[in-house]
Amino acid sequence: MPLSTDLFDRLRAIVGAEHVRHTTGDLTPYARDATPLFDRLPDAVVFPADTAEVAAVLRLATEHRVPVVPRGAGSNLCAATVALNGGIVLVTTRMNRIREISPTELLAVVEPGVTTAALADAATAHGLLFPPDPGSRTVSTVGGNVATCAGGLRGLKYGVTRNYVLGLEAVLPTGEVIRTGGRLWKDVAGYDLTRLLTGSEGTLAVITEITMALLPAPADTGTGIAYFPDLAHAGRAVADILSAGIVPATLEFLDRSCVNAVEDFADLGLRRDAGALLLFGDDGTSDAVRRDLNRMAELCDAAGATEWTLAEDVAGAEALLTARRCSLPALSRLGSLTILEDATVPRPRIAEMVDRIDAIADRHTVTIATFGHAGDGNLHPTCVVADPNDTESIERAHAAFDDIFRTAIELGGTITGEHGVGAAKLPHLRAQLGDDQMQLLSRIKSAFDPARILNPGKLGS
Amino acid sequence: MPLSTDLFDRLRAIVGAEHVRHTTGDLTPYARDATPLFDRLPDAVVFPADTAEVAAVLRLATEHRVPVVPRGAGSNLCAATVALNGGIVLVTTRMNRIREISPTELLAVVEPGVTTAALADAATAHGLLFPPDPGSRTVSTVGGNVATCAGGLRGLKYGVTRNYVLGLEAVLPTGEVIRTGGRLWKDVAGYDLTRLLTGSEGTLAVITEITMALLPAPADTGTGIAYFPDLAHAGRAVADILSAGIVPATLEFLDRSCVNAVEDFADLGLRRDAGALLLFGDDGTSDAVRRDLNRMAELCDAAGATEWTLAEDVAGAEALLTARRCSLPALSRLGSLTILEDATVPRPRIAEMVDRIDAIADRHTVTIATFGHAGDGNLHPTCVVADPNDTESIERAHAAFDDIFRTAIELGGTITGEHGVGAAKLPHLRAQLGDDQMQLLSRIKSAFDPARILNPGKLGS
Structure with a gap:
């Protein structure tokens, strides 16, 4: 159901006419993220300037039961930012100020649209280190990093994004603004909503400010x-x-x-x-x-x-x-379609897992090469398909990944170490978490988002 | 309302008659934890042997709407394990096996009743380090450490308990057993229930197994x-x-x-x-x-x-x-009643905060000395009252702490850095988190515990 003219008018009144997109040409770049094979044109794309505008958009969307998909750079690899049911894509890229870098307090305060590289560079300029370094760091946003709990090459020694998020400002789908955590390394006042929002993939709230711990840069x-x-x-x-x-x-x-x-x-x-x-x-x-x-x-x-x-x-x-x-990039060149996954297993089982991935690839007659993080067992089996229109090949690739995810779970691992669940892996999540936990996730989702407007068809659905 | 004979019979059938206590003499040690001034006799104390027994007790309690208060050593300082509404205290100390220490995977798998010191010692014996070191470590349990997200002296460099919890087995109040996370450093499959349960103070689920990351011991x-x-x-x-x-x-x-x-x-x-x-x-x-x-x-x-x-x-x-x-102990000797708090402020404001604590103590004519963790701003203002029956002195101490908590919030800090909220600080939580977040905590509580039987009167109430 397309959005009404009235609703467009109200979106324009909130963020300014120039920050609401609605033509097919303007919407097309927001129909996909970095995940192949997922594609859906949203009805509108809005670019709010601040927390108040985010809150007003969300209140409006809840009132009218319109889906809202929060999006940073759209560099995720699990179709977490594809508007499966249409509605509004809410892009945070205008909220891109680094508000503070404190070498004394070892922290940064940033808006969600700041790129990972911009934060890392600003930290470096102050003699500090922001350890998470996802592959997409030059384009990915810090808000997106938090939403997906992004990882990277330094996971074993330095941990992932969750280890650095000290505090968040976030807007609930019903428009309330909450602040979780703060500037402290130790803070146990209340349930750990900071960590619950980290990795929630834009399904619980829209993150509008992040306080991030930094470390002294190594010599x-x-x-x-x-x-x-x-x-x-x-x-x-x-x-x-x-x-x-x-x-x-x-x-x-x-x-x-x-x-x-x-x-x-x-x-x-x-x-x-x-x-x-x-x-x-x-x-x-x-x-x-x-x-x-x-x-x-x-x-x-x-x-x-x-x-x-x-x-x-x-x-x-x-x-x-x-x-x-x-x-x-080297693997991508081998075909027209590259499916990059991140099944992860306990460290001692990496070799066994890669052997089994190779056997699975043979069985399904697909090409899969694997690289990854040996320190934390985070594998990136990558399937290359020659022709993106060859649906039969793509089906074989999917069948192979089904087997790979099942194998990862069987070996005590996970279907996703750092990329996230999104729409791409939601069908596999139940096999890992079980029915009881899936129902619990859905109830937690409802606690934040009673109208279930935020990023539907993803985590918590 | 005391428990019925039938309910006692069913508890005995679950855990064995010798593991159910009901006489006043047997209940008295479980009327309090390490927090002064909170005291309530439970109706029963049960000591389950394993996950299945925990699940059966919880199912029974939900069915009969009987409060259940999970408890490890009861060494917490925020009255998190006092049975405010009576009911069943569920003690985990029989579940005290270290199931595994893996130097290759750098992790331990333990039951919740293992003491912090036992885990730390076992790690040391394998050349490993378990960094969290709460003051109560010789008696506190790992389950209690997770439930309160315990800290300690090494917080700045090594983080707190949440940084080490890789995976949990937990029983929902309705009896379902869930497993969150696992043995992996990177795992983003689903909402981060591992961290949500960490620090939830026994109000969302009963933790029955913990997989804990360890580090190589420093030379x-x-x-x-x-x-x-x-x-x-x-x-x-x-x-x-x-x-x-x-x-x-x-x-x-x-x-x-x-x-x-x-x-x-x-x-x-x-x-x-x-x-x-x-x-x-x-x-x-x-x-x-x-x-x-x-x-x-x-x-x-x-x-x-x-x-x-x-x-x-x-x-x-x-x-x-x-x-x-x-x-x-040195401060405790100065009086008969010692109230140890842990208001925490951003590191640069420690001196200002201690000055203000001193002024507050003078204003209320109470004795407060302060020590703490300068690295992470975690202060322990400690009030000593000469006579525990001097209600007027105790009221002045409470009034002083009210001012201290207000001041911590005003300086960008928290009412609790590592001790927890429990019953003791629940009245102060709203001032820090606000009405919207308090309501959200209550909805999250309901998502886990629809009958609200688990540790009532604490977080999420």
Whole structure:
């Protein structure tokens, strides 16, 4: 049901006519996010300037039972910001001020539309570090990071977004503005709504301000690379590193298909005969970094690495990390449609999981390469489909991912480590959480959103 | 309304007759927790052996609309485990097995009745560290730590309990068993019920299993002590330490009244003329610890410390830490009734807050000394009342704390940094969170506990 003229007039009165879009051409960029195969034109896109405008839009939407989908950059990979039922897409990109960076209090206060990179750069300029570093960081917004509890390469040592959110201002779908947490590391006054909103994927409230903890920037970083005959050997090195008391800032792997795709793409001089590539790195004081890097190299060697190298300097480290960073573009080039997933398993089961992913890919005759975060078991099996119009191939890819998600759950893992559930994985959530918990999520959703207007068809549905 | 004979019979059938208490003598130890001035005899105390028994007790209680108060050691300081409306106290101390410690996966799986110290010791035996260290750690249970999101001395560097809870098994008041999270550092499948239950103070579900992240134990620790003319100078040292990029494992202060009480109590040779005492410490590799300790001492000196010392060895460090550890017993000795609070303010406002606490104490003619965690602004203003039957003195103490909580909120802080809300601070919660958020908490409570049997009169009421 399209929105009424009256409703458009009221939206324009709230945010200003120039901040309401309604033509098909203007709506089209907001029909999709970074997730392939999900596509729905909203009825309107609005760009509020502040909390009061967000609240007015939400009150109006609740009154008229119009769906509202909050959206930052739309860089999520789980169709969390596709307006499945139409309605209003509420874009936060105009709310993009960094309000404060406090080196004394080790925190930042930002509006939700600030990009992750802008926050990270502002922190760096003050000698501070914002640890979460999702792959989309140059475009993703901090509001989106909070909404999805974004992760990244540093998860094991530094945790994910939830570990840094100190306080939130958020608007309930019924228009009330709440403030949760604050500027404190310790605050147990009330249920932990700060963390409940973190990762709620825009289904409970619209986040309008974030207070984010920062850390002192480490003095130095270092990176090394090791090749192994297979992932089982790499997994042994990972276990030995952690058992030795090292919690590295970086511990990433690429499987053989990935190594070859990256080498085809970027010609980095990687060993094509390797069964697995492990990137390891740490940050801290220079002497600690050197010592840990040398120790990790020794442990890789002892675990059966066929070759390893330590980067001599920052440029050398960047060159090594390129192998990991261009995994996705390298794989994407192999076909027209790339489905990037993030099934995650306990660390000791990574090799077993990748073996089973390979067997699943063979069984369904699809191409799947896997890279990911060895430190926290967060895998990114990536399926490449040659022709996006080949529905039969796409169905085989979906069938393969169904098996992959089932396998992740069977191995004590999760259907999503850091990307989120969105519309893409909602059909798989029940298998992980069970009926009782699914019903509980729905009741929690109703506690925030009695008219169920906020991001329908996603978490809590 | 006392419980019926039939209900007692059914409780005995569930947990066994020897695990149901009902005589006044048997109930009395469960009428109170570690919070003064709250006291209510429950109708029954039950000690379930496992998850199935917990679920059966809860189903029965929901069916008969009988309150259930979950309890670990009862060491909380906010009357979170007092059965305000009578009913059943459900004690988890029989569920006290450490099921697993995994050095490879850096985690432990424990039942809720395991003591904090038992988990910490088991971790140490495997070369690992369980960072949260609440003052009650020798008696407190891990289930209670999770229920209150317990903190401790290492909050700034290591975070609090919520940062370590990876997964929970919990029983809803209606008897369904849910599992949240798991063994993974990254898991965003569904709303973050793991964190929502953490700090929910036994009002949403009964926690029956906890998967807790651990860290490699640091190789070395070091501690120093510095005296300042007043807390403002100590506060400057704290700001300078953090601005220098050091995040110390320990950063504790005692005000003048505390220093003198401790010296009276333990004769440690502390400087009685000091306006404030700052304990600072770090852990990590030996060279990093030495470097950071020396740097912190320099910064204290530059900020106006009148004297400072570094402990030579572990025994010396323990001696210094004794000053902080015996603050509460030292103050308790000054009267018969000790009210220990934990109003918390942003770090730069600690000195201002303590000045205002002193002024409030004078105004209400009560004795309040303050110690606490300078790193995270978590203060422990402690009021000592000579005679526990002197209701007029107690009323003045309450009036003083009313002012203290108001002041903490006014300075951007919280009424509770780590102790919890319980029954003791529920009357103050609305001033911090506002009506809209209080109503939201109540709706969330109903989503878990439709009959509202679980720990009534506490969070979510």
